[in-house]
Structures are given as C-alpha cells and as structure tokens.
Amino acid sequence: MAEEKRVRHILSLSGGKDSAALAIYMRDRVPEMEYIFSDTGKELPETYEYLDRIASYLGKEVIRLNADVGFDHWYEMYGGMIPSNHRRWCTRALKLKPFEEHCGDDEVVNYVGLRAEENRSGYISHKPNIKAVYPFREDGLVLRDIEEILRTSGVGMPPYTKWGRTRSGCYFCFYQQKIEWVRLKETYPELYEKAKEYEKPFEKTGNFFTWSQGESLAEMERPERVEQIKREHVIRIQRNAARKENLTLVEVFASADTAEDVDEDDNQGCLVCSL
Ligand code: SF4
Known part of the structure; x- marks a missing residue:
C-alpha cells in the first residue's frame, strides 16, 4: 500500500496581534504546528523580543526565514521603486517566496489569522500544495476575542501598539498612515x-x-x-x-x-x- 503523504501544518507569524493570537489558539489544537517568521531585515527592533515571548509561550522555536537577498537588492533591481499597494514586490520577494521555499512541494495547511469580522482579502500563497485555513473565521472569533487570548496567555499585545502603530511589518511599511x-x-x-x-x-x-x-x-x-x-x-x-x-x-x-x-x-x- 502506498505510504500516505505527510501533511505539514504551518503558521506564519508576522509580529502582529492576529497571528500571535492564532499561534496561542492553535498550540494545543495542532501540536505538530511549525511556526515561522519571514524576516525582511527591516523589521521593528521590538518585533524580535515579541517573537521570543511567543516562542516561550509555545514552548517551540519560531523558525526564522530569510530571503536569499534582502530588500535593498530588490530595491536596486526595481530601479529605486519604493513599493506601494500597487507595486508590492516586497511581500512577494521577502515574505511569500521564502515561505513557499520552506514549504517546498509538501502538502501544507497554512493557518491564517483573519478574524471573523474582517472581509479583507490579501496576499497569500496560491500554490496548489498549500491550502489556507482561517480558524478565527471558522470559529467566529472577533477582535475582542483576539485581545482576550493575548491578555490571558500573558503574551500581550505587540509592543508597537504602545506607541500607536497599528500594523506589524517593516518599519518603513507603506501601509502606515x-x-x-x-x-x-x-x-x-x-x-x-x-x-x-x-x-x-x-x-x-x-x-x-x-x-x-x-x-x-x-x-x-x-x-x-x-x-x-x-x-x-x-x-x-x-x-x-x-x-x-x-x-x-x-x-x-x-x-x-x-x-x-x-x-x-x-x-x-x-x-x-x-x-
Ligand atoms: S511590511 Fe510592508 S514594506 Fe514590509 S514586506 Fe510587508 S508590505 Fe512590504
């Protein structure tokens, strides 16, 4: 009988609150989960401290993925083009590609921390061997629940929220207001x-x-x-x-x-x- 193909379960942390809460939420539900973080090299310094805090709660390493070449290489290649919503080469090169390489050709379930009240779509891998699932959506969890998960676990909100930033990611992210x-x-x-x-x-x-x-x-x-x-x-x-x-x-x-x-x-x- 042919051996059944192993399915990997991967949760990609961004340094933000939703993926952190999802990691906490899934810890005991999917013990074999791999936790990863695609490091752009341009993250806020406090993000690393937050990832350590999450890893300590999970009792597992958060695997750091780095693109072969960093932001500045692609910035040069794109002729000095600062990325924007319509020219978002950075996510593809620095986040998605390392993630897809890490998955390889394995069957992967990718856990995404989209909340039940959010109707945004976004940039995720569409490789046929990678299937995205949305546990918060499926279980009806909204922002208040995410805040509660972070509070009761002791992990807390990402440090950047203390000084009024609303998103994780590169310090220069063009999504900033x-x-x-x-x-x-x-x-x-x-x-x-x-x-x-x-x-x-x-x-x-x-x-x-x-x-x-x-x-x-x-x-x-x-x-x-x-x-x-x-x-x-x-x-x-x-x-x-x-x-x-x-x-x-x-x-x-x-x-x-x-x-x-x-x-x-x-x-x-x-x-x-x-x-
Ligand atoms: S955080 Fe912003 S600038 Fe950094 S890779 Fe993501 S979209 Fe690009």
Whole structure:
C-alpha cells in the first residue's frame, strides 16, 4: 500500500496581534504546528523580543526565514521603486517566496489569522500544495476575542501598539498612515531617517518615489505639518468614538487609522505581513 503523504501544518507569524493570537489558539489544537517568521531585515527592533515571548509561550522555536537577498537588492533591481499597494514586490520577494521555499512541494495547511469580522482579502500563497485555513473565521472569533487570548496567555499585545502603530511589518511599511509616520519619527527617529534615505531620485533612472502617498517624509516632518496630522487624527478619533460608542479603545484607534488618507485597497492590508 502506498505510504500516505505527510501533511505539514504551518503558521506564519508576522509580529502582529492576529497571528500571535492564532499561534496561542492553535498550540494545543495542532501540536505538530511549525511556526515561522519571514524576516525582511527591516523589521521593528521590538518585533524580535515579541517573537521570543511567543516562542516561550509555545514552548517551540519560531523558525526564522530569510530571503536569499534582502530588500535593498530588490530595491536596486526595481530601479529605486519604493513599493506601494500597487507595486508590492516586497511581500512577494521577502515574505511569500521564502515561505513557499520552506514549504517546498509538501502538502501544507497554512493557518491564517483573519478574524471573523474582517472581509479583507490579501496576499497569500496560491500554490496548489498549500491550502489556507482561517480558524478565527471558522470559529467566529472577533477582535475582542483576539485581545482576550493575548491578555490571558500573558503574551500581550505587540509592543508597537504602545506607541500607536497599528500594523506589524517593516518599519518603513507603506501601509502606515501619516500619523504612524509621525509616531515612528518620535519613537525611532533613526529609523525615520533611514526610511527618508530611500526617498531620493534613483541615480540610474531619475525615478523618485515616496513611502506615503502625496508627500515625502521630509515634507511630513515639518513641525507645522506634524501638528496638522496630529490635529486631524484627534478629530477622526473623536468622530469615530462618538459614532461607535461600544468599540474597545483599540478598535477606535484602528478604525481611525484605517479611515485615513489611503486609497481603498490599502484597507485590505497584507495578510502575510500584518496579521
Ligand atoms: S511590511 Fe510592508 S514594506 Fe514590509 S514586506 Fe510587508 S508590505 Fe512590504
């Protein structure tokens, strides 16, 4: 009789709250789970500490995957093109490819931390041997449940939420809202400076791209602009809070941030980088 093909169970951590909560949720349900993290080399420094915390709860190593070549290589290859929602080469090269290589040709069940109330679709592997499953969706778990899982496990929310960032991923992720750029500058001024360095005409082509839609980081850091961004953000929070009295504080901030100055697709986020 032919030997039955082994199925691998893989959960990809992003450094964000949903994948962290899913790892906790699945720990005893799928003991053979492999936990992985695709490291872009441009992550927030605190992400590594958070992954250690998760690994310690799981009692298992979180396997680090690194792309063969990093962000800067692809940035050069793409002619100095800063990625964006419509030019998202970074997720493919730095997250998806290492994940697919790690899976190889094995049959894989890929656990994705999309919540029951989310209707976003996103960037995940569509290789025929990789099947995505959505346990939170299937079990009807929403944001409050995810917060509760993180709280009761002792793992807690990702550290970046303390300074008001809403997504995991690269420190310069183009999905950040303007207020998050302001907070990045206040929290990690050196990373803001590094992000700024990419915003220059690419010498071979003269191409010039910005991380944030419509303005450069140099323009955004002007004191009067910073004040304006902060003011507008407070107004948005107040408006949302008045409209949605029953939301948790995290939900109020999240809804304020996703409503801000982005094109519609941006709300779909990135299932690989930011769950
Ligand atoms: S976190 Fe953002 S910049 Fe980094 S790989 Fe993902 S989409 Fe690209």
